[in-house]
Amino acid sequence: MSDIRDAQFVAKATDGTVVRRPLSPHxxxxxxxxxMVSSILNRITGIALSVGSLVLVWWLLAAAAGPQSFAxxxxxxxxxxxxxxxxxxxAALFFHLFAGIRHLAWDVGIGxxxxxxxxxxxxxxAATAVATILVWAVTYARLEG
Amino acid sequence: xxxKITVMRSQLGRARGLxxxxxxAEHWGVxxxxxxxxxxxxxxxxxSALGLLGAPQPxxxxxxxxxxxxxxxxxxxxxxxxxxxxxxxxxxxDYIKGTSRAAAILxxxxxxxxxxxMSSLAVLKLFLAAH
Numbered sequence: 001m002s003d004i005r006d007a008q009f010v011a012k013a014t015d016g017t018v019v020r021r022p023l024s025p026h027x028x029x030x031x032x033x034x035x036m037v038s039s040i041l042n043r044i045t046g047i048a049l050s051v052g053s054l055v056l057v058w059w060l061l062a063a064a065a066g067p068q069s070f071a072x073x074x075x076x077x078x079x080x081x082x083x084x085x086x087x088x089x090x091a092a093l094f095f096h097l098f099a100g101i102r103h104l105a106w107d108v109g110i111g112x113x114x115x116x117x118x119x120x121x122x123x124x125x126a127a128t129a130v131a132t133i134l135v136w137a138v139t140y141a142r143l144e145g
Numbered sequence: 146x147x148x149k150i151t152v153m154r155s156q157l158g159r160a161r162g163l164x165x166x167x168x169x170a171e172h173w174g175v176x177x178x179x180x181x182x183x184x185x186x187x188x189x190x191x192x193s194a195l196g197l198l199g200a201p202q203p204x205x206x207x208x209x210x211x212x213x214x215x216x217x218x219x220x221x222x223x224x225x226x227x228x229x230x231x232x233x234x235x236x237x238x239d240y241i242k243g244t245s246r247a248a249a250i251l252x253x254x255x256x257x258x259x260x261x262x263m264s265s266l267a268v269l270k271l272f273l274a275a276h
Contacts, residue, residue: 003242004161043236046229046232046233046236047233047236049229050229050232050233053225053226053229053260054260056222056225056264057260057263057264060209060218060222060264060267060268060271061263061264061267063202063205063206063209063267063271064206064266064267064268064270064271066202067201067202067203070201070202070205071202074199090191093187093191097183097184097187097188100180100183100184101184103180104177104180104181107177135191135195138195138198139195139198142195142198142199143198143199
């Protein structure tokens with residue numbers, strides 16, 4: 001027993017032998033639903049944004065350090081890798097933002113009705129896509145134009 | 146001696162220290178408050194960043210030197226790192242057992258604090274340089 005909660009799994013079978021109770025089936029056996037996807041995506045995007053905050057830190061520190069350092073950040077941001085990072089960064093930000101608003105609604109008791117769960121999950125994903133595309137359309141127009 | 150049972154929980158269960166630490170509600174509440182504040186702050190930052198696309202350092206410095214922008218940046222930095230470490234703590238509590246859990250939580254808090262302070266100093270420098 002590595003964890004005292006394991007004690008809850010020890011039981012006796014009808015013939016008196018000590019057995020370890022089986023665990024209920026976990027993630028592997030369930031069909032993926034959009035609600036599960038949006039739930040785990042909120043956590044994944046939260047972790048990604050925590051790491052992605054380093055870009056913000058770098059950007060601010062470089063701006064404070066002077067034109068040379070700042071030019072270095074900008075060079076990275078418009079490089080293929082930089083653009084990929086920022087594409088993921090904006091998509092993660094918008095998903096976490098919209099899913100977060102949904103969480104705040106849940107916290108005040110709104111949005112628990114079963115019929116709305118799947119449509120609102122899709123709505124969060126759609127809003128993320130629209131906002132991300134909008135931001136990158138503006139980016140493209142400004143940098144190319 | 147037959148004591149009247151008022152708590153439906155074994156004394157062993159209580160002594161083992163599982164269950165509420167009586168401090169979770171504040172963590173939960175603060176996460177929600179920072180989340181609420183970060184909704185407008187994030188949108189403001191994305192909007193501002195779009196306006197600064199491709200701008201050279203002096204333009205960014207002038208933007209961050211504006212009192213309102215500097216204040217909003219400081220608020221964004223504080224709430225972002227506070228929210229991040231609070232959120233990551235929940236993730237650790239779900240997946241990490243034992244002493245490494247505390248190490249991960251404290252380590253993350255330390256990193257978030259340092260990154261937040263460094264970014265704040267950068268904003269303060271830009272603000273003070275502009276005034």
